[in-house]
Amino acid sequence: MTSLVIARNVSKSFGDVRAVDNVSFEIEKGKIMGLIGPNGAGKTTLLKAVLGLTDCDGELSVLGLDPFKQRKQLMQNICFIADVAVLPRWMRVNQLLDFVESTHPNFDRRRAEDLLSRTKIRKKSKVRELSKGMVTQLHLSIITAIDAKLLVLDEPTLGLDIIFRKEFYGNLLNDYFDGERTILITTHQVEEIENLMTDIMFINNGRILLDTPMESLAGTYVELLAAGDNAAAAKGFGPISEREVFGKSVFLFEGVSRDKLDGLGELHTPSVADVFVAKVKGAEA
Amino acid sequence: MIGHQLALLQRELWEHRSIYVTPAAIASVVLVLTLTGQVTVSAFGEGVDMAIVGASNVDDVHRRMALGGILGFVTSIFALGALIVTIFYCLDTLYAERKDKSILFWRSLPITDAETVISKLITAILVIPLVALIAAIATQLLVLMLSSIWVIIQGGNAGHLIWASAPLADMWISSLIVALAMPLWLSPFIGWFLFVSAYTKRSPLLLAFLPIFIVPMLEAMLPGRSHLLFNAIFVRTFKVPLFNVDEFSWFGDDMRFSMAEETISMLGSLDLTKFLGSPSLWAGLIVCGLFTTAAIYVRRYRDESY
Numbered sequence: 346m347t348s349l350v351i352a353r354n355v356s357k358s359f360g361d362v363r364a365v366d367n368v369s370f371e372i373e374k375g376k377i378m379g380l381i382g383p384n385g386a387g388k389t390t391l392l393k394a395v396l397g398l399t400d401c402d403g404e405l406s407v408l409g410l411d412p413f414k415q416r417k418q419l420m421q422n423i424c425f426i427a428d429v430a431v432l433p434r435w436m437r438v439n440q441l442l443d444f445v446e447s448t449h450p451n452f453d454r455r456r457a458e459d460l461l462s463r464t465k466i467r468k469k470s471k472v473r474e475l476s477k478g479m480v481t482q483l484h485l486s487i488i489t490a491i492d493a494k495l496l497v498l499d500e501p502t503l504g505l506d507i508i509f510r511k512e513f514y515g516n517l518l519n520d521y522f523d524g525e526r527t528i529l530i531t532t533h534q535v536e537e538i539e540n541l542m543t544d545i546m547f548i549n550n551g552r553i554l555l556d557t558p559m560e561s562l563a564g565t566y567v568e569l570l571a572a573g574d575n576a577a578a579a580k581g582f583g584p585i586s587e588r589e590v591f592g593k594s595v596f597l598f599e600g601v602s603r604d605k606l607d608g609l610g611e612l613h614t615p616s617v618a619d620v621f622v623a624k625v626k627g628a629e630a
Numbered sequence: 631m632i633g634h635q636l637a638l639l640q641r642e643l644w645e646h647r648s649i650y651v652t653p654a655a656i657a658s659v660v661l662v663l664t665l666t667g668q669v670t671v672s673a674f675g676e677g678v679d680m681a682i683v684g685a686s687n688v689d690d691v692h693r694r695m696a697l698g699g700i701l702g703f704v705t706s707i708f709a710l711g712a713l714i715v716t717i718f719y720c721l722d723t724l725y726a727e728r729k730d731k732s733i734l735f736w737r738s739l740p741i742t743d744a745e746t747v748i749s750k751l752i753t754a755i756l757v758i759p760l761v762a763l764i765a766a767i768a769t770q771l772l773v774l775m776l777s778s779i780w781v782i783i784q785g786g787n788a789g790h791l792i793w794a795s796a797p798l799a800d801m802w803i804s805s806l807i808v809a810l811a812m813p814l815w816l817s818p819f820i821g822w823f824l825f826v827s828a829y830t831k832r833s834p835l836l837l838a839f840l841p842i843f844i845v846p847m848l849e850a851m852l853p854g855r856s857h858l859l860f861n862a863i864f865v866r867t868f869k870v871p872l873f874n875v876d877e878f879s880w881f882g883d884d885m886r887f888s889m890a891e892e893t894i895s896m897l898g899s900l901d902l903t904k905f906l907g908s909p910s911l912w913a914g915l916i917v918c919g920l921f922t923t924a925a926i927y928v929r930r931y932r933d934e935s936y
Contacts, residue, residue, distance in 0.1 A: 398737070420740040433645070433732035440644050447637035448739050484735075 347374050349495050349527050350395060355403035356551075357390050364390040365401065366551035372544070374494075375524050379538055380531040381621055382548035388531045391548065392499050395529065396425055408494055421450060424488040425497040432480055434473035438466060445487055457490035460520060478509035485513060489521045496521065498530040502537070510534070514541055535618045545617060547624050554624045563614045567603055569596045571610030579609050586623035597623045634741055638749030639757060646719050649758055652711050653765030657772075660704055664773050668780045682786040693795040701801050702896065704773060705766045709808070712762035716754050716813070720823035721834040723750045724925060733929075743930040747824065751922055754820045759809040767802060797895065804896035811872050811905060818914045819867075821921030828925040866914075872905040874898075 350372040357365040365387045372378050382388045394401040397412030397419055405412060410419050432441065438461070446454045461468070464482050472480060481501065488496060502510040514537060522528065532538055545562065547554040557565070571579045576594040580587070582605060584596035597615055598606065606612060615623075643649055671678060685693060724747070727733040736746065774796055778788035813820065826838040846860035905911060 396738075417740050417742050420738065423738075425734075425738050427734040427738075428731070431731045431734045433727070433735060434730060435645055437644075440641075444637055444641055445739065448634055448741055450740070 348372060349374050349408055350529070351404070351406045353404040355391075355394060355401050355405050357387075357394060357399065357401040363551050365394065367403070368548075368551070368553050370546060370553060370556050372495075372527060372529060374527055376543045377522065377528045377530065377541055378544045378546060379535070379542035379617075380529060380546050380548060381535055381617070382531070383625065386549045387551040388548055389499060390551075392425075392497055392529070392531065396423065396497060422494040423497060424491050424493040424495075425499070426481070426484050426488065426501045427499050428501075428503060432472045432484055435471065437469060437471050438483065439468040441472070441483070441487065442468070445491075449491060451492040452487075453490045453492065457486050460486040460489055460516075478505050481505060481509065481513060482516075485516055485521070489516070494527060496526065496528045498528065498532075500532055501530070502532065502534065510537060514538065517541070535621060536616065539617050542617075547621055549625050549628055552628075554628055555620075562617070562620065565600055566615050566620050567598050567601065567606060568613040568615040568619065569598065569606050569610050570594075570613070571596065575609040579606065582606065585627050586619075631745075634745055635749055635752070638741070638746060639753060642723070642749060642753040642757070646723070646753075648715050649719065649753070650761055650765075652715050653708055653762050656707055656711050657765050657769040660707065660769050661772055661776070664776050668776065672780070672784070678784050682781065682784055682791070685791050686787070690795065693791070694797050697792070697796045698801065698896065700773070701770050701796065701798075704770055705801070705805050708762045708766035708769070709812075712758050712809075715762075716758050716820065717823065719758065720750075720754050720820055721827050721838055723753075724824060724828035724929060725830065725834045744926050747828070747922060747926045747929060750824060751820065751918075754824070755813040755817060756810075759813050763805055763809040766805065770798075770801070800895045800897050804900055807897075807900055807902065808872070811902075812870070815870055815872065815905075815911060815914065816867070817918035818921070821918035821925075825921040825925045825928070828928045866910055870905075871908040871910070872900055872902070874901050874904075 348371040350370075352371070353369050355365055355368045356363060368387075368391065380388050380391070390399065393399040394405055395407055395412060397407075397414075397416040400413045407419060408422050412419050436444075442454055442457060445452050445457075458468075461483070464479065464486070466475060466479050466483055466486075472483070475483065485501075502513050505513065517528070518541060530538060530542075542559050544556075544558050546556045569579055569584075570590075570593055572593045576596075579594070579596050582596075582598060582601050585599045586597040588595050593610075597619060603612055671681075688696075727736060737743075774792055778792050781788040781791055823834075823838050826834050830837045842863055846857075846863055849856055849859045
């Protein structure tokens with residue numbers, strides 16, 4: 346496997362604040378990496394460093410390039426959607442297509458037009474006349490038509506309604522992702538990308554708390570619903586979090602095998618969100 | 631590289647419609663005024679007849695001067711319009727993209743910041759003046775055509791009175807030279823405005839003009855009372871070596887009526903050698919280059935837009 350992004354001891358400070366604190370990770374080709382973290386965790390700073398929008402300390406290589414110094418070459422093979430509605434509002438859809446076509450060597454206009462024909466977006470419309478959801482649809486259509494190696498999405502569905510959000514991720518998987526392309530995505534709505542991600546990375550206070558493939562998440566983490574004596578016994582196995590639901594205790598274990606916990610209560614595979622909350626609270630405790 | 635530049639220039643025209651809407655608006659006003667004037671004048675039948683007879687009797691030099699004056703006046707309105715458009719364009723172009731965050735989209739494409747900022751400089755220095763010039767020439771032709779129709783209706787000889795008398799070639803060539811040269815002369819301001827536009831977080835207009843007035847004032851209050859910046863900003867701006875000032879001063883005094891034909895040509899009042907040989911021009915271009923570089927640098931390296 347080849348790694349498209351390699352970060353070694355990457356740090357970025359703003360004054361006294363270490364937004365990214367000595368972070369190391371790799372993203373392999375063909376993966377969909379979810380970067381999860383609370384507000385101010387350093388997600389955006391890390392993405393900016395990957396996109397060459399900010400410099401950083403340490404070693405960072407993206408597609409074999411130094412992202413800050415070799416931005417132009419990098420942008421031929423990276424696409425990003427920073428937030429909803431960054432498309433210029435005064436522009437018409439066909440002007441946008443014209444412009445991208447003449448500036449991006451890897452843009453396939455017919456593919457973009459084909460994708461757009463499936464939506465209600467008309468080519469004569471100005472971006473400002475489109476709804477937030479349609480702007481995101483438009484942006485995704487353009488990006489899907491660019492043959493890029495890495496797609497970076499920073500809160501791509503922020504402020505969209507549930508229908509557009511579902512559609513966005515549906516299109517992302519069906520039209521964009523082909524197993525060859527790689528996606529790095531951040532979002533607050535973890536549950537929506539839970540089934541999409543192949544890998545997951547938690548970040549808080551500029552540090553990585555967890556970096557693991559999704560399939561090993563179920564093996565490492567287990568949730569136990571127990572009551573009474575069983576709950577007391579469960580505590581003996583050192584849960585990383587504990588909460589009360591309807592008089593029963595819900596424990597989350599890390600690296601404790603299911604066999605040991607079997608018989609103490611109901612076992613579940615925890616949601617990413619639960620693991621995330623437990624890890625963040627655990628790190629802060 | 632050139633493909634990118636053309637796409638970027640095209641984009642500036644899409645975004646800043648005032649570049650061609652303003653000249654088009656000026657053209658419509660000039661044409662409407664021309665028509666209204668002709669209709670109004672037509673009400674005075676006898677006076678019109680006398681005017682046409684008078685115009686036919688006046689010698690070629692004076693007729694040529696009168697027409698040249700009208701055409702020159704039309705051109706100067708367009709030049710003023712272009713100046714105002716340029717100021718607002720420069721102040722807006724690198725500011726608006728940060729304000730509406732579209733800079734993130736532009737920067738997601740494989741275009742360098744230098745290419746982008748240079749496209750904006752070219753728009754200010756070349757595109758805006760040339761669009762205005764083309765509009766001015768088209769308007770001059772339309773005004774002359776309307777006047778011809780009017781003269782013909784009034785029984786005059788338009789071919790002789792208008793087309794043979796209008797100093798069109800002289801007017802157009804000299805206008806082209808002025809349209810190319812003046813932006814270069816004013817380029818330090820263009821560079822400064824672009825830099826302010828890329829740099830400021832709010833009110834670019836205020837930030838651009840305040841130092842222009844305050845800095846020379848402070849300079850004059852400092853011990854030594856130097857006027858270096860005052861001269862660089864104000865005296866230089868109005869003393870353009872392109873124009874042959876001596877000949878210009880003839881206008882308005884009686885002597886102009888005795889001038890020979892070649893001296894009343896606009897072209898004759900331009901001095902390209904003096905202009906291109908002026909150290910002020912080249913110093914200005916260097917200042918423009920420095921500010922433009924600073925604008926590129928700010929757009930490239932400042933990390934606050936996202």
